[in-house]
Amino acid sequence: xxxxxLVADSYSCTMKHDFSKGVSSEMVMYAxxxxxxxxxxxxxxxxxxxxxQHSKVFYEGGIRLCPVLVDKxxxxxxxxxxxxxxxxxxxxxxxxxxxxxxxxxxxxxxTTNGCDDPGNWTHDLSAGVSxxxxxxxxxxxxGREYVTGCMSNSTTYPHDVTVTGWKNNDDELYAQQLVSIxxxxxxxxxPIASNYLMDGTAQISYAYNGFEDTExxxxxxxxxxxxxxxxDRSDVYTRPDGTKYSVPVGDGAAKDQxxxxxxxxxGWKNNDEELYAQKLxxxxxNVDGVEKQIESAYLAxxxxxxxYTHDGIEEVEDSSRxxxxxxxxxxxxxxxxIYTRPDGTIYAIPIGDGEVVDKGDKCVxxxxGWKNNDEELYAQKLxxxxxNADGVEKQIESAYLAxxxxxxxYTHDGIEEVEDSSRxxxxxxxxxxxxxxxxIYTRPDGTEYAIPLGDGAVVDKGDKCVxxxETAEVYVxxxxxxxxVRTDTPLRGVHVVDSTGQDIAIGTLxxxxxxxxTRISSTGSPHCPPVRYNTTYVDMTVxxxxxxxxxxxxxxxxxxxxxxxxxxxxxxxxxADVDHRQTQGxxxxxxxx
Numbered sequence: 016x017x018x019x020x021l022v023a024d025s026y027s028c029t030m031k032h033d034f035s036k037g038v039s040s041e042m043v044m045y046a047x048x049x050x051x052x053x054x055x056x057x058x059x060x061x062x063x064x065x066x067x068q069h070s071k072v073f074y075e076g077g078i079r080l081c082p083v084l085v086d087k088x089x090x091x092x093x094x095x096x097x098x099x100x101x102x103x104x105x106x107x108x109x110x111x112x113x114x115x116x117x118x119x120x121x122x123x124x125x126t127t128n129g130c131d132d133p134g135n136w137t138h139d140l141s142a143g144v145s146x147x148x149x150x151x152x153x154x155x156x157x158g159r160e161y162v163t164g165c166m167s168n169s170t171t172y173p174h175d176v177t178v179t180g181w182k183n184n185d186d187e188l189y190a191q192q193l194v195s196i197x198x199x200x201x202x203x204x205x206p207i208a209s210n211y212l213m214d215g216t217a218q219i220s221y222a223y224n225g226f227e228d229t230e231x232x233x234x235x236x237x238x239x240x241x242x243x244x245x246x247d248r249s250d251v252y253t254r255p256d257g258t259k260y261s262v263p264v265g266d267g268a269a270k271d272q273x274x275x276x277x278x279x280x281x282g283w284k285n286n287d288e289e290l291y292a293q294k295l296x297x298x299x300x301n302v303d304g305v306e307k308q309i310e311s312a313y314l315a316x317x318x319x320x321x322x323y324t325h326d327g328i329e330e331v332e333d334s335s336r337x338x339x340x341x342x343x344x345x346x347x348x349x350x351x352x353i354y355t356r357p358d359g360t361i362y363a364i365p366i367g368d369g370e371v372v373d374k375g376d377k378c379v380x381x382x383x384g385w386k387n388n389d390e391e392l393y394a395q396k397l398x399x400x401x402x403n404a405d406g407v408e409k410q411i412e413s414a415y416l417a418x419x420x421x422x423x424x425y426t427h428d429g430i431e432e433v434e435d436s437s438r439x440x441x442x443x444x445x446x447x448x449x450x451x452x453x454x455i456y457t458r459p460d461g462t463e464y465a466i467p468l469g470d471g472a473v474v475d476k477g478d479k480c481v482x483x484x485e486t487a488e489v490y491v492x493x494x495x496x497x498x499x500v501r502t503d504t505p506l507r508g509v510h511v512v513d514s515t516g517q518d519i520a521i522g523t524l525x526x527x528x529x530x531x532x533t534r535i536s537s538t539g540s541p542h543c544p545p546v547r548y549n550t551t552y553v554d555m556t557v558x559x560x561x562x563x564x565x566x567x568x569x570x571x572x573x574x575x576x577x578x579x580x581x582x583x584x585x586x587x588x589x590x591a592d593v594d595h596r597q598t599q600g601x602x603x604x605x606x607x608x
Contacts, residue, residue, distance in 0.1 A: 019047035019048070019049075020047060020048075021045040021046070021047055021057060022045065022046055022047065022048070022054070023043050023044075023045055024043065024044055024045070024046055024054075025041060025042065025043045025063070027044060027060075028042035028043055028044055028060035029042060029060075030042065030067070030100075030109070031062065032069075032109055034069065034098070034110075037068060037069040038066050038067065038068055038069060039066070039067045039069065039100050039109065040062045040063075040064075040065070040066055040067075041062065041063045041064075041065035041066075041067070042060040042061065042062060042063070043060065043061065043063050044056055044057075044058050044059060044060045044061070045057045045058045067100040067101065067102060068100065069098050069099070069100060069109075070098070070099050070100070071096040071097075071098065071099075071115065072096055072097050072098075072099045072108070073094055073095075073096045073115075073119075073156070074156070074157070077157075079094075079157065080095075080096070080097050080112070081094075081095035081096065081097065081112035082095065082112070083095070083153075083155070083160065084114055085123070085153075085162055087123070087162070090122060090123045091120050091121065091122060091123060091153075092120070092121050092122075092123055092153035092155075092160075092162070093114045093115065093116055093119055093120045093121075094114075094115055094119035094155065095112040095113055095114050095115065096112070096113060096115050096119075097110055097111065097112060097113070098110035098113070121153045121154055121155070122153070123151050123152070123153050123162055124151065124152055124153065124154075125149050125150070125151050125168075126149060126150065126151075126152060127147065127148070127149045127168075128150075129150065129165065130147075130148035130149050130150055130165035131147075131148075133145065133147075133198065133200055133205040133207075134205075135148065135165065136148055136167070137167045138174075138196075138207050138208075140174070140196065140207070140208065140211070140213070141214060143173060143174045143176075144171040144172065144173055144174065145171065145172045145174065145198050145207065146167040146168065146169075146170070146171055147167070147168055147170040147171075147172070147200075148165040148166060148167055148168060149165070149166070149168045150162075150163050150164055150165050150166065151163045172198040172199070172200060173198070174196045174197070174198060174207065175196065175197050175198065175199065175204075176194050176195075176196055176213075177194060177195045177196075177197075178192050178193070178194055179193055179194060179195045179209065179210055180192075180193040180210055180256070181193060181254070181255055181256045182210075182212050183254055183256070183258075183260070184218075185260055187218075188220060188221045188252060188260075189218040189219060189220045189221065190218070190219050190221070190254055190255045190256065191212055191216040191217065191218055191219070192216055192217075192219075193210040193211060193212055194208075194210075194211055194213060195208065195209045195210065195211065196208045196211060219255045221252035221253060221254055221255075221260060222252060222253040223250070223251075223252055224251040224252060224253055224259075225250075225251060226248055226249060226250050226251065226264065227248070227249055227251045227261065228246040228247070228248050228267030228268060229246055229247050229248075229249065229267070230244040230245075230246050230270055231244060231245050231246060231247050232244055235272075237275070237300065237302070239276075239309070240274045240275060240276035240298070240300060240309065241271055241272070241273065241274055241275070242271075242272040242273065242275045243269045243270065243271055243272065244269065244270045244272055245266060245267075245269050246266065246267035246268060246269065246270060247263060247265075247266065247267060248263070248264050248265050248266060248267035249261035249262055249263050249264060250262045250264055275300060275301070276298050276299065276300050276309055277298070277299050277300070277301070278296050278297070278298050279296060279297050279299070280294060280295075280296060280297075281295045281296050281297035281311060281312050281313070282294075282295045282312055282358070283295060283356065283357055283358045284312075284314050284318075285356055285358070285362075286320075287362055290322060290323040290354060290362075291320040291321060291322045291323065292320075292321050292323070292356055292357045292358065293314060293318040293319065293320055293321070294318055294319070294321075295312045295313060295314055296310075296313050296315060297310060297311045297312065297313065298310040298311075298313060321357045323354040323355060323356050323357070323362060324354060324355040325352075325353075325354055326353040326354060326355055326361075327352075327353060328350065328351070328352055328353070328366070329350075329351060329353050330348040330349065330350050330351075330369030330370060331348060331349050331351060331363070331369075332346040332347075332348050332372050333346060333347050333348060333349050334346060337374075339377070339402065339404065341378075341411075342376045342377060342378035342400070342402060342411065343373055343374070343375065343376055343377070344373075344374040344375065344377045345371050345372070345373055345374065346371065346372040346374055347368060347369075347371050347372075348368065348369035348370055348371070348372055349365060349367075349368065349369060350365070350366050350367050350368060350369040351363035351364060351365050351366060352364040352366055377402060377403070378400050378401065378402050378411055379400070379401050379402070379403070380398050380399070380400050381398060381399050381401075382396060382397075382398060383397045383398050383399035383413060383414050383415070384396075384397045384414055384460070385397060385458065385459055385460045386416055387458055387460070387464075388422075389464055392424060392425040392456060392464075393422040393423060393424045393425060394422075394423050394425070394458055394459045394460065395416060395420040395421065395422055395423070396420055396421070396423075397414045397415060397416055398412070398415050398417060399412060399413045399414065399415065400412040400413075400415060423459045425456040425457060425458055425459070425464060426456060426457040427454075427455075427456055428455040428456060428457055428463075429454075429455060430452065430453070430454055430455070430468065431452075431453055431455050432450040432451065432452050432453075432471030432472060433450060433451050433453060433471075434448040434449075434450050434474050435448060435449050435450060435451050436448055439476075441479070441573075441574055441575070444478045444479060444480035444571075444573065444574070445475055445476070445477065445478055445479070446475075446476040446477065446479045446574065447473050447474070447475055447476065448473065448474040448476055449470060449471075449473055449474075450470070450471035450472055450473065450474055451467065451469075451470065451471060452467075452468040452469050452470065452471040453465035453466060453467055453468055454466040454468055479574045480571055480572060480573055480574065481571070481572040482569070482570070482571050482572075483569075483570050483572070484567065484568070484569055484570070485567070485568050485570055486565055486566065486567050486568075487565070487566050488563050488564070488565060488566075488591075489563060489564060489566045489585075490531035490532050490561060490562070490563055490591075491528070491531075491562050491563060491564045491585070491588045492526055492527065492528045492531070492562045492588065493511075493526070493527045493528075493531055493532060493533045493559060493560065493561055493562070494525070494526050494527075494559075494560045494562065495511060495525045495526075495527070495533075495535075495557065495558070495559050495560075496557070496558045496560075497556070497557045497558075510535075510536040511527070511533045511534060511535055511536055511559070512533060512534050512536045513527065513529070513530035513531070513533045514530045514531060514532060514533070515530050517530065518536055519533070531561075532561050533559070534559070534594070535557060535559050535594055535596055556595070556596070556597050557595070557596040557597075558593060558594070558595050558596075559593065559594040559595075559596075560590050560593050561590070561591045561592050561593070561594075562588040562589065562590055562591065563588065563589060563591040564585050564586045564587065564588045564589070565585070565586040566583060566584075566585050566586075567583065567584045567585075567586070568580050568582070568583040568584075569581045569582045569583070
């Protein structure tokens with residue numbers, strides 16, 4: 016049996032720390048591996064002789080490891096550290112935070128730095144002083160650290176008081192002075208309070224000035240044309256700051272603002288019986304931009320009577336009694352004694368009929384066509400005569416030939432021949448038009464007048480036939496070929512059926528050129544010679560070939576609808592399709608052999 020090998024195990028043992036000497040010792044135990052794979056301890060943990068020196072660590076990466084112990088009563092601050100050893104180049108902490116009272120205790124100091132803003136100080140307005148502030152700190156390797164925030168200290172600054180205004184109490188009719196308070200810090204003024212009411216400030220009463228009536232246009236009203244303003248009555252006081260204060264006590268006296276109406280000329284009042292007129296006026300009142308009518312067409316008492324102006328006697332045409340004498344319009348007239356009123360209008364006193372006034376011929380004459388005289392080759396203008404009476408069109412004459420109307424001759428255009436399609440005819444393919452010869456005149460109305468002179472030349476309108484080329488595939492022949500296969504078998508005839516259904520017997524080779532196409536009907540039947548044993552054989556084969564060719568024909572179609580073929584050509588024949596048949600038979604032995 017081989018001896019077990021011992022293995023040193025330092026992981027199962029802790030370090031041995033001697034804080035008084037400032038070192039730590041490595042511990043190890045020995046074990047062996049049993050056959051079951053487990054390790055069994057042989058020795059207890061013992062020192063290996065490896066030593067690790069202790070070091071005090073206050074900061075790591077610029078960050079304090081432990082909090083500072085502050086003793087406010089003693090006025091000191093002590094830093095703390097942790098003990099560290101280096102094992103295989105890696106740091107290990109082996110203690111909690113420990114105060115370094117012997118080497119790291121510092122005194123707590125007071126400073127006003129950061130507490131010098133008077134806005135954050137305590138201001139005792141009733142005592143008339145302000146207290147400055149300071150805070151406490153201690154110095155460390157990381158710099159200054161503060162123990163407290165800013166708090167009031169024993170340094171005081173007296174208040175400077177300045178009167179800046181008044182606080183008015185209108186309900187109680189008195190006022191109190193307001194002040195502004197500041198302090199002087201190192202030659203700089205800092206405001207503490209503005210418009211501040213100090214405790215115990217005296218109350219100064221308002222001075223009474225009597226009552227006052229104030230017009231109130233918002234409550235204005237009218238009595239006919241006169242505008243009145245109600246008034247509001249108030250007791251008036253003067254405040255200590257010199258401003259006025261009014262206390263409403265009710266209504267005062269209404270104040271007349273005067274006549275606000277506008278008077279304008281508004282026409283005339285005519286007195287036709289006494290031949291004079293008087294001026295009328297309108298009275299209006301404008302209230303807040305709205306025009307209000309007080310009076311219209313008002314005749315004031317004692318208005319002046321202004322006489323009409325006499326213009327003399329005149330006769331006035333009376334169109335309402337107008338009438339016509341054929342085309343002439345006649346106006347009766349009314350005789351009147353004429354006056355002009357002051358408003359410029361005319362006042363007429365009828366005194367009977369005057370003369371009848373002829374307003375002239377009112378008919379309208381318009382061109383209304385022509386009267387043609389083909390025998391004498393001239394034309395005369397016709398006219399229509401109409402009268403428009405009160406918007407109603409009245410026909411006096413239409414197509415009227417006035418006496419002495421001018422005779423306007425036709426214009427001679429010469430001799431012409433005109434094709435007459437109604438007498439057209441064909442000469443073969445050519446269309447021919449006879450023509451009519453005429454002597455041509457143009458009437459003044461633009462129409463044409465023709466005098467027939469007989470037949471003119473016949474006009475050839477050209478070849479009107481239509482020529483086309485037609486092509487079609489046609490059967491030209493059928494070729495039948497039959498072949499005998501066995502020499503000991505006689506050949507029977509081949510039968511075909513043509514396009515009419517007629518059965519045609521054909522030999523071993525035939526060409527059929529009529530009643531096409533044909534089809535195979537039968538190929539005959541085999542003939543058996545004397546044999547001793549069964550024999551199978553093919554009697555014959557039959558092939559039917561259908562030949563076609565392209566037929567080209569030239570066709571001419573005449574204008575009357577008839578047509579002819581002028582020529583035709585047949586192309587080279589070709590095999591269009593093939594029908595192939597075989598006949599098979601069996602010969603049986605003679606039973607008598």
